[in-house]
Amino acid sequence: MTRTGVLELSLQQVSVPEPAADEVVVRVQAAPINPSDLGLLLGPVDPTNLTSSGSGDDVVIRGQVPEAILQAFAARIDQSMPVGNEGAGSVIKTGTSDAARALKGRLVAMIGGGMYATHRVIKASDCLPLPDNVTAAQGASCFVNPLTALGMVETMRREGHKGLVHTAAASNLGQMLNRICVKDGIPLVNIVRNAAQEALLRKLGAAHVIDSSAPGFMNDLSQAVHDTRATIAFDAIGGGTLASRILTAMEAAINRSAKVYSRYGSDTHKQVYIYGNLDLGQTVLARGIGMAWGIGGWLLFPFLQRIGATDAARLRQRVLDELTTTFASHYTKTVSLRGALAPENIRIYGKRATGEKYLIDPSKSD
Amino acid sequence: MTRTGVLELSLQQVSVPEPAADEVVVRVQAAPINPSDLGLLLGPVDPTNLTSSGSGDDVVIRGQVPEAILQAFAARIDQSMPVGNEGAGSVIKTGTSDAARALKGRLVAMIGGGMYATHRVIKASDCLPLPDNVTAAQGASCFVNPLTALGMVETMRREGHKGLVHTAAASNLGQMLNRICVKDGIPLVNIVRNAAQEALLRKLGAAHVIDSSAPGFMNDLSQAVHDTRATIAFDAIGGGTLASRILTAMEAAINRSAKVYSRYGSDTHKQVYIYGNLDLGQTVLARGIGMAWGIGGWLLFPFLQRIGATDAARLRQRVLDELTTTFASHYTKTVSLRGALAPENIRIYGKRATGEKYLIDPSKSD
Numbered sequence: 002m003t004r005t006g007v008l009e010l011s012l013q014q015v016s017v018p019e020p021a022a023d024e025v026v027v028r029v030q031a032a033p034i035n036p037s038d039l040g041l042l043l044g045p046v047d048p049t050n051l052t053s054s055g056s057g058d059d060v061v062i063r064g065q066v067p068e069a070i071l072q073a074f075a076a077r078i079d080q081s082m083p084v085g086n087e088g089a090g091s092v093i094k095t096g097t098s099d100a101a102r103a104l105k106g107r108l109v110a111m112i113g114g115g116m117y118a119t120h121r122v123i124k125a126s127d128c129l130p131l132p133d134n135v136t137a138a139q140g141a142s143c144f145v146n147p148l149t150a151l152g153m154v155e156t157m158r159r160e161g162h163k164g165l166v167h168t169a170a171a172s173n174l175g176q177m178l179n180r181i182c183v184k185d186g187i188p189l190v191n192i193v194r195n196a197a198q199e200a201l202l203r204k205l206g207a208a209h210v211i212d213s214s215a216p217g218f219m220n221d222l223s224q225a226v227h228d229t230r231a232t233i234a235f236d237a238i239g240g241g242t243l244a245s246r247i248l249t250a251m252e253a254a255i256n257r258s259a260k261v262y263s264r265y266g267s268d269t270h271k272q273v274y275i276y277g278n279l280d281l282g283q284t285v286l287a288r289g290i291g292m293a294w295g296i297g298g299w300l301l302f303p304f305l306q307r308i309g310a311t312d313a314a315r316l317r318q319r320v321l322d323e324l325t326t327t328f329a330s331h332y333t334k335t336v337s338l339r340g341a342l343a344p345e346n347i348r349i350y351g352k353r354a355t356g357e358k359y360l361i362d363p364s365k366s367d
Numbered sequence: 368m369t370r371t372g373v374l375e376l377s378l379q380q381v382s383v384p385e386p387a388a389d390e391v392v393v394r395v396q397a398a399p400i401n402p403s404d405l406g407l408l409l410g411p412v413d414p415t416n417l418t419s420s421g422s423g424d425d426v427v428i429r430g431q432v433p434e435a436i437l438q439a440f441a442a443r444i445d446q447s448m449p450v451g452n453e454g455a456g457s458v459i460k461t462g463t464s465d466a467a468r469a470l471k472g473r474l475v476a477m478i479g480g481g482m483y484a485t486h487r488v489i490k491a492s493d494c495l496p497l498p499d500n501v502t503a504a505q506g507a508s509c510f511v512n513p514l515t516a517l518g519m520v521e522t523m524r525r526e527g528h529k530g531l532v533h534t535a536a537a538s539n540l541g542q543m544l545n546r547i548c549v550k551d552g553i554p555l556v557n558i559v560r561n562a563a564q565e566a567l568l569r570k571l572g573a574a575h576v577i578d579s580s581a582p583g584f585m586n587d588l589s590q591a592v593h594d595t596r597a598t599i600a601f602d603a604i605g606g607g608t609l610a611s612r613i614l615t616a617m618e619a620a621i622n623r624s625a626k627v628y629s630r631y632g633s634d635t636h637k638q639v640y641i642y643g644n645l646d647l648g649q650t651v652l653a654r655g656i657g658m659a660w661g662i663g664g665w666l667l668f669p670f671l672q673r674i675g676a677t678d679a680a681r682l683r684q685r686v687l688d689e690l691t692t693t694f695a696s697h698y699t700k701t702v703s704l705r706g707a708l709a710p711e712n713i714r715i716y717g718k719r720a721t722g723e724k725y726l727i728d729p730s731k732s733d
Contacts, residue, residue, distance in 0.1 A: 040630045040631075044630070070655060073655045075622075076628035076629075077628040239654065240654065262442035264407045265406075265666055276658075282654070283651050283652060283654070285649050285651050287649055288606065288644065288649070288650070289439045290664075291664065292642075292665070293664055293669065294663055295663030296663065297661030297663070298661070300631055303658075303659065
């Protein structure tokens with residue numbers, strides 16, 4: 002990003018360094034474009050308002066960061082930042098350590114950034130060898146979405162809630178969460194943004210699906226929250242009034258069974274965690290939800306650190322065990338690195354729409 | 368409150384029951400009108416728009432709850448609700464238990480509601496005998512404000528913060544908190560709403576006082592938060608953008624020393640607890656504060672339950688030890704019960720303005 006807020010996207014030709022003793026070189030074959038990647042790749046730039054110059058591998062895409070929020074990106078100015086949280090590929094070279102050598106020739110999943118690249122040099126300990134029956138595309142998304150979905154359920158349990166609410170619930174992540182909850186018998190309220198998404202989730206066996214664009218939304222939400230006793234929500238949207246409406250519905254559901262008036266509202270704690278930023282606008286909270294409520298940010302990696310290595314490993318093992326069932330990802334399109342920079346593709350994956358999920362295959366040439 | 372949202376305030380003649388074995392009868396001599404009492408007494412009723420009928424002890428004051436929020440008060444309809452969280456007075460009669468008899472003739476502070484009354488029958492265990500050198504007026508406010516102020520400091524420590532921010536900081540509670548922080552060496556940023564309040568707090572030895580009505584507010588706040596390393600705030604206002612601006616200032620202060628850009632913002636948790644409702648409007652949160660933040664309600668009694676009996680007793684003992692110094696309250700006017708229902712008084716104390724604190728002396732006749 003330049004000092005005047007011009008964000009530049011380009012491909013860089015770099016040489017692949019020799020792996021250190023505990024490292025391996027992976028030929029990347031699949032890396033998803035997750036919403037969390039878009040935060041770094043595009044940030045607040047409007048994906049429908051980009052310019053393109055150069056051609057082939059020398060193409061440069063430019064977009065403008067709105068001046069009003071430029072200050073928040075001060076630390077990004079003049080920095081070249083590789084993108085891609087996670088991916089999968091084949092180990093083509095290893096360092097001399099036993100752990101590195103054990104991965105020779107294996108298909109591995111990786112986490113750690115910089116995955117939108119033909120090759121990635123990475124610590125052996127940051128690789129997860131994939132089972133034999135799994136492809137790179139299937140293994141490419143085995144960290145961010147699966148662990149986030151499991152993290153939601155884990156957070157619900159640790160903080161003493163009995164059921165949960167999820168927004169943007171028809172997303173890849175939402176479908177995973179729904180599968181986990183169906184399998185584990187956890188009451189889940191899925192909030193979606195249109196009737197097609199509602200139909201999709203119902204087909205997947207979801208018991209409670211509420212369309213926020215429907216006229217009876219607040220009543221339906223209040224009823225579903227009452228039926229499930231959900232008092233914690235994970236919200237991918239962030240801006241607007243949805244988080245507030247969820248808290249209001251929870252408070253209303255709890256107060257249905259209240260015997261006496263309490264000026265402080267119910268004493269049951271109601272929590273919304275914002276884990277995504279589909280709407281970058283202001284979050285607006287109406288009052289009248291009592292005093293026992295909280296809202297805050299939720300992020301996967303600090304969560305994994307908080308729960309500690311043993312519990313994090315338990316979650317990772319479950320992902321591997323159910324990678325092609327509970328944690329299967331679906332992609333609408335696979336593109337090359339060059340294709341990922343094509344304005345017509347950025348326009349689609351950049352709008353962060355549910356059901357438009359891209360996979361990059363850096364081994365692919367256009 | 369009636370079904371149509373008319374809130375009625377009146378005095379009721381009731382007979383004082385005989386105390387049970389573990390109870391005492393207290394002749395109430397002082398009970399403060401705290402913001403938390405106003406929540407019950409007036410709720411959302413406009414204190415400048417009241418009607419009055421009858422006279423003397425038979426006066427009835429009426430005000431209207433806005434229809435848009437009437438639903439939130441459903442449980443209050445047709446309920447007669449005594450008011451007054453805390454107070455002090457003399458024990459004039461006791462039950463037969465040893466604990467009750469030990470209080471005979473003593474001046475006690477009480478918590479438990481219904482203190483706006485000439486007499487209060489109460490459990491001996493809900494009374495705190497006051498030291499000999501303390502008057503009823505001095506002892507009347509020894510629960511809510513002192514324990515709330517101590518609760519803020521205790522919460523700060525328990526949640527791992529190094530300094531704190533307080534809003535509406537020139538209030539009785541704010542002055543107490545300032546005295547605690549000066550005494551205990553805790554970095555405190557006081558946010559006030561005008562220059563007179565700023566001068567008042569500076570006179571009381573506050574190091575950081577920021578006037579939210581001044582043009583350089585955000586810069587000054589950011590600097591003060593940087594200097595104090597405050598990452599937790601207690602907000603009495605609730606509505607509007609102040610909580611959001613505090614989080615923004617905290618994030619900016621932390622990022623001043625950030626070496627590299629993080630798309631998720633700083634990993635230092637920033638917290639705002641809303642403990643009051645001076646502004647009943649929407650709470651509006653701007654984004655750009657990273658993901659490590661929280662905002663939520665904070666209430667004294669659940670807090671005391673959470674920390675447990677031993678720690679709660681430690682806080683109460685400190686209040687008694689410093690009742691006429693650190694925890695001294697100041698009142699602008701003392702009124703009788705009848706005076707508390709005079710529209711010209713309600714208009715003043717009902718506006719919840721800093722520096723307008725009323726004390727009710729039910730033993731006083733007009």
